[in-house]
Amino acid sequence: MKDLVAKTDKAELSAQLIVTYTNLVRLVIASAIDKNGEQLFPRKWNNTFIDLPLIENRYQPVFSVETLNSIAQRTSGQDQVLYVLLAATGLRIGEVFGLEIKHLS
Numbered sequence: 193m194k195d196l197v198a199k200t201d202k203a204e205l206s207a208q209l210i211v212t213y214t215n216l217v218r219l220v221i222a223s224a225i226d227k228n229g230e231q232l233f234p235r236k237w238n239n240t241f242i243d244l245p246l247i248e249n250r251y252q253p254v255f256s257v258e259t260l261n262s263i264a265q266r267t268s269g270q271d272q273v274l275y276v277l278l279a280a281t282g283l284r285i286g287e288v289f290g291l292e293i294k295h296l297s
Contacts, residue, residue, distance in 0.1 A: 193217065194242040207245035214244060255279070 193214060200210045224232040255263075260279045264272055277288055 193237070197242050197244055201243075201245070207247045210245055211247060214242070 196217060197210060197214060200213055205213075218235070218237060221233050221235060222231060226232055260275075263275050264279075267275060274288065277283065278285065281288075
């Protein structure tokens with residue numbers, strides 16, 4: 193794993209992309225199981241040892257309450273429900289579009 197991190201860093205990939213790639217490799221390794229459902233390659237990962245970069249200064253844009261209220265007031269019907277649902281739950285748009293009535297209580 194240390195080699196993967198070094199190669200991706202040398203290729204000047206972003207810290208987020210390096211972390212994403214290493215997490216994918218971890219998932220693939222963890223998914224290898226024997227006929228009894230036991231992991232074939234159990235691992236305890238040490239991010240410091242493999243020089244995994246820290247992701248700093250994450251920018252997560254957010255709307256103010258006033259902006260959200262303005263959006264909700266200027267829409268109606270299904271659009272209004274969609275915007276309020278997105279704002280109130282923090283779901284991503286793809287997750288909302290995957291919802292069915294059976295998922296709601």
